[in-house]
Amino acid sequence: MSKYLDIKDLSIGYRKQGPVFSGISVRAVSGSLIGLLGPNGIGKSTLLRTMAGLQSALSGSVQWSETLPGELRISAFVPSQSPRAAHFSVEDTVGTGRYRYTNWLGIENEEGKQTVARAMERTGISHLAGRYSADLSDGEFQRVAIARALVQDTPLIILDEPTAFLDIANKRSTGRLLRLLAGEEDKCIIFSTHDLTLAMEYCHQLWIMTRSGEFRTGTPSALADNGALEILYYE
Numbered sequence: 001m002s003k004y005l006d007i008k009d010l011s012i013g014y015r016k017q018g019p020v021f022s023g024i025s026v027r028a029v030s031g032s033l034i035g036l037l038g039p040n041g042i043g044k045s046t047l048l049r050t051m052a053g054l055q056s057a058l059s060g061s062v063q064w065s066e067t068l069p070g071e072l073r074i075s076a077f078v079p080s081q082s083p084r085a086a087h088f089s090v091e092d093t094v095g096t097g098r099y100r101y102t103n104w105l106g107i108e109n110e111e112g113k114q115t116v117a118r119a120m121e122r123t124g125i126s127h128l129a130g131r132y133s134a135d136l137s138d139g140e141f142q143r144v145a146i147a148r149a150l151v152q153d154t155p156l157i158i159l160d161e162p163t164a165f166l167d168i169a170n171k172r173s174t175g176r177l178l179r180l181l182a183g184e185e186d187k188c189i190i191f192s193t194h195d196l197t198l199a200m201e202y203c204h205q206l207w208i209m210t211r212s213g214e215f216r217t218g219t220p221s222a223l224a225d226n227g228a229l230e231i232l233y234y235e
Helices: 044-051 090-101 110-122 138-150 168-184 196-202 220-225 228-234
Strands: 004-014 018-029 033-037 059-064 075-078 156-159 188-192 205-209 215-218
Touching: 004 044, 018 044, 018 059, 018 188, 018 205, 018 215, 033 044, 033 168, 033 196, 044 075, 044 156, 044 188, 075 138, 090 110, 090 138, 110 138, 138 156, 138 168, 168 188, 168 196, 196 220, 205 220, 205 228, 215 220, 215 228, 220 228
Parallel strands: 033 188, 033 205, 075 156, 156 188
Antiparallel strands: 004 018, 004 059, 205 215
């Protein structure tokens, strides 16, 4: 049976200001790439941070279908603009994702080093291992950020607008990479985007947050056929 993320009657927002969006109930299975769409200010980033455990839910629940060993996290989170350390190599930057697995001196074992090397290979950045992160293009560094999430060995990877600052070629390359990783690494990968074309081409499922408070879900083709995508153009 596939593993899955189960969200039930989730209300997101801030204690003082109140809810931003409420009544979210949806399931996301492993091996799938999911695109989160909606107008600016609707709460996409708030939802992603809540799913990642970086922000508390006002009510409802976000649960993974299986219990993880020890204190392993359910998700790895990639912000829209990941910080770059000027004097960190690409290999070092990816390796920072392994901090939970290092010893008390911050030293990684051989298995961890192999995990970093494999993640760089999977994301196509092995040839950049010795380069400084600050010297990379936006497209190259986005792959570094994805590799850093991959080495955390979580079942869920969440990305906040990973293609926002990329050109068309790098957007498509990132979309292909995320779909490939979801399937071959058996990850559930969820990312927010304003690029409907990208989401339609690469995502297995779309989640749409609307100003009317509806949370619509479905395959790209099904949502297109029933007219659910039109709201993205007219809200």
